[in-house]
Amino acid sequence: MKINIETPVDTKTSFTSLTKAIKLHFLTENSKRQTNRQDLEIDVHFLNPKDMIELNTQYRDKDYLTDVLSFSYLENLMDHETLAGEIFVSMEKAQSQALEKGNDLETELYYLITHGYLHITGHLHDSDDQEAEMNDAEDWILKTSINKTINR
Numbered sequence: 001m002k003i004n005i006e007t008p009v010d011t012k013t014s015f016t017s018l019t020k021a022i023k024l025h026f027l028t029e030n031s032k033r034q035t036n037r038q039d040l041e042i043d044v045h046f047l048n049p050k051d052m053i054e055l056n057t058q059y060r061d062k063d064y065l066t067d068v069l070s071f072s073y074l075e076n077l078m079d080h081e082t083l084a085g086e087i088f089v090s091m092e093k094a095q096s097q098a099l100e101k102g103n104d105l106e107t108e109l110y111y112l113i114t115h116g117y118l119h120i121t122g123h124l125h126d127s128d129d130q131e132a133e134m135n136d137a138e139d140w141i142l143k144t145s146i147n148k149t150i151n152r
Contacts (some may be wrong), residue, residue, distance in 0.1 A: 001026040005113070008091055018141070018146070021145035038130065042085050044118055066093065070120050071120075073086075074120070084134050087113055094109055110145060111150045116143075
């Protein structure tokens with residue numbers, strides 16, 4: 001598993017420890033994983049509010065700024081393809097949420113990317129049990145990568 005993160009120019013956040021933690025999670029901890037392939041990649045993009053709202057409207061029929069969107073391509077992935085999914089993060093929404101919840105921006109960004117990764121690999125939060133399981137996985141990745149927890 002490889003995570004390709006387009007680091008925005010206006011942030012000094014390094015995502016090296018996050019990519020290592022996600023890879024470790026993918027290889028050892030992820031019982032929900034929808035594939036056994038090890039050569040997969042996930043691309044992470046940071047979008048401006050206008051583009052994020054357009055994606056949210058187009059794919060979820062919700063006309064507002066959301067924090068993170070993830071798209072899994074695992075269901076139709078051909079043998080020669082490696083792109084398992086894409087994660088789109090709103091930097092503006094991440095900054096405002098970090099302030100609202102009392103998180104630093106790095107922790108909020110790590111959390112949003114982790115959340116998107118877990119959705120791509122099969123985690124859901126449609127029930128209380130699923131949400132608790134997803135929260136545990138998010139906490140494990142955050143603890144492993146930056147030794148922090150998220151204020152939800």
